[in-house]
Amino acid sequence: MITLGRKFNSCFLALNYIWIFFFVAAFLLALGKLLITGDTNIFTELVNSTFSYARTGFEISLGLTGVLAFWLGLLKIAEASGLIQRVARIISPITTRIFPDIPKDHPVNGNILMNFAANMLGLDNAATPIGLKAMGQLQEFNQYPERASNSQIMFLVLNTSGLTIIPVNVMVYRAQMGAANPSDIFLPILIATFASTMIGLVTVALYQRINLLDRVLLSALVGSTLLISLMVFFLSSLPSEQLQTYSSLVGNFILFFLITFFVSQGIFHKINAFEVFVEGAKEGFKVAIKIIPYLVAILVGIGVFRTVGGMDLLSQGLGKVFAFMGLNTDFVDALPTAFMKPLSGSGARGMMIDAMKTFGPDSFTGRLASTFQGSTDTTFYILAVYFGSVSIRNTRYAMTAGLIADFAGIIVAILVAYLFFH
Numbered sequence: 001m002i003t004l005g006r007k008f009n010s011c012f013l014a015l016n017y018i019w020i021f022f023f024v025a026a027f028l029l030a031l032g033k034l035l036i037t038g039d040t041n042i043f044t045e046l047v048n049s050t051f052s053y054a055r056t057g058f059e060i061s062l063g064l065t066g067v068l069a070f071w072l073g074l075l076k077i078a079e080a081s082g083l084i085q086r087v088a089r090i091i092s093p094i095t096t097r098i099f100p101d102i103p104k105d106h107p108v109n110g111n112i113l114m115n116f117a118a119n120m121l122g123l124d125n126a127a128t129p130i131g132l133k134a135m136g137q138l139q140e141f142n143q144y145p146e147r148a149s150n151s152q153i154m155f156l157v158l159n160t161s162g163l164t165i166i167p168v169n170v171m172v173y174r175a176q177m178g179a180a181n182p183s184d185i186f187l188p189i190l191i192a193t194f195a196s197t198m199i200g201l202v203t204v205a206l207y208q209r210i211n212l213l214d215r216v217l218l219s220a221l222v223g224s225t226l227l228i229s230l231m232v233f234f235l236s237s238l239p240s241e242q243l244q245t246y247s248s249l250v251g252n253f254i255l256f257f258l259i260t261f262f263v264s265q266g267i268f269h270k271i272n273a274f275e276v277f278v279e280g281a282k283e284g285f286k287v288a289i290k291i292i293p294y295l296v297a298i299l300v301g302i303g304v305f306r307t308v309g310g311m312d313l314l315s316q317g318l319g320k321v322f323a324f325m326g327l328n329t330d331f332v333d334a335l336p337t338a339f340m341k342p343l344s345g346s347g348a349r350g351m352m353i354d355a356m357k358t359f360g361p362d363s364f365t366g367r368l369a370s371t372f373q374g375s376t377d378t379t380f381y382i383l384a385v386y387f388g389s390v391s392i393r394n395t396r397y398a399m400t401a402g403l404i405a406d407f408a409g410i411i412v413a414i415l416v417a418y419l420f421f422h
Contacts, residue, residue: 018340018347022301022310029308046304053303057296060176060353061289067172069284074262075118076280077273081265088113097210097217098201099151101141108137112155119377120165131159132389139390147394148387150208153401154201156386160402161200161409162377164193166258170374173353179361185370186254187231188416192375194228196409203401232419298350306354311336330422331414333359334368338410341372342379342403349373368417375409 030046033039078084088095088109095112096104111134118127135152142149148156167189174182198221205212212218266273305311314336319329334355341348355369379402387395 019298019301022305025310026304026308029310033308042308045307049303049307050300053299054296056353056357057299057350058292060173061292061296063172063176065285067168067284069281071168072284073277073279073281074259075114077262077265077271077276078117079114079280080271080276081269081273083262083265084114084117085110093216094220097214098154098205100210101149101151102138106137108134111137115159116163119159120163127159131155131386135386135390139392142390145390146392148392148396148398152387152390152392153396153398154204154208156382156398157200157204157401157405158197159386160377160379160382161197161405162193162375163197164189164374166254167370167374169349170352170370173349173373174356174361174366174370177353177356177361177366179356179366181362184420185367185374188367188371188413188420189374191228191232191416192371192409192413194224195412196376196405198225199408200401200405203404204397207397207401232416298347299353302350302354306358311354311358328418330364331368331417333365334372337369337372338413341376342406345378348378364417364421367421368413371413371417372410375413376406379403379406 026046030042033042091113092104092109095109096102099109099112102108111130115127115131115134118130134155138149138152138155139145141151167186170185170189171182174185201221202212204210210217212221263273263277265271266276302311315333318335319332322329322332337348337351337355340351352369352373356363356366359365361367361370379399383395383399383402387398
């Protein structure tokens with residue numbers, strides 16, 4: 001527990017400094033405005049912003065409760081009906097090649113799949129306890145307890161790459177902020193997070209000398225990449241209006257199909273789906289309550305920094321750098337979300353909400369920030385919590401591989417946002 005606490009605290013040290021910086025910088029900039037320009041209202045505006053952003057954080061957290069409860073309930077049905085285990089058997093020819101030192105029928109395979117399933121649904125808070133259990137089971141195969149094993153690194157990097165098929169949380173936040181079509185970021189996030197996961201997988205495979213040319217593994221990689229590529233090719237040929245229509249149709253069709261499929265498992269496998277759903281949904285309330293203090297803290301920090309003009313100065317500085325390089329700079333205002341994501345999920349969430357609140361949820365910046373939020377996961381947080389839970393000190397190349405995956409996700413998110421929304 002002491003080791004976990006130290007790793008957890010060291011992980012949040014950078015976020016701690018960033019959070020303090022927001023308030024100190026806001027005070028100094030406000031003081032400069034008061035002394036130089038004679039702006040006597042600036043400190044009143046700062047105090048008012050603390051109330052406004054604190055209220056926003058609380059309201060958004062409460063709004064998330066229902067959706068978290070709903071999807072955690074569906075995930076519980078999938079577990080109780082044996083759907084998770086059946087899918088694990090189907091994909092075992094792939095997983096046995098990615099995790100060669102795990103016995104085929106070991107229970108850890110089911111927990112790894114459940115962790116991935118929760119992440120794919122965008123339920124990162126639900127994925128964490130399952131992932132910690134899987135990491136503990138992987139430690140049983142670790143011959144050097146203080147050194148990360150190959151399977152643990154592969155599992156962690158696939159987590160940090162944040163493969164998200166259904167970005168539930170992001171869509172809820174967009175709905176809370178008044179987006180006309182909260183699910184319009186479904187396909188952009190899918191493409192960006194797929195790229196991040198593929199790069200993360202290939203990077204770790206090269207480190208571990210996993211044979212990527214194996215017939216089964218290569219077929220899976222090429223097939224999934226080809227499917228995504230064909231989707232992008234088809235959508236990129238459509239006019240802007242049709243592109244958004246098809247994106248919305250496909251996204252919402254898949255969402256409701258999965259909802260219906262999960263619920264119908266109760267009929268096929270003779271379980272009380274409603275009762276199981278309610279049991280799983282109870283966890284949603286606990287998760288939502290835990291989010292409130294983190295979201296309020298980071299939103300208030302961002303709010304005072306933006307109120308005094310700090311965020312504008314930061315964006316203008318980055319914009320000049322990219323403009324000097326000859327690049328279109330429309331993506332710059334969304335970059336704070338991308339920079340924060342490897343450090344903290346709550347911090348990036350706050351940046352995303354701030355971008356939607358400032359520029360509008362349906363603006364290019366608001367949509368790109370939402371895409372950043374769903375394209376990767378919190379690398380430093382996952383490193384600290386997952387490895388700390390089993391007292392691993394030597395993480396080897398896990399951080400390097402995770403950050404490579406993050407960078408790939410950010411680049412692809414920008415390119416896809418220009419394709420879909422610009």
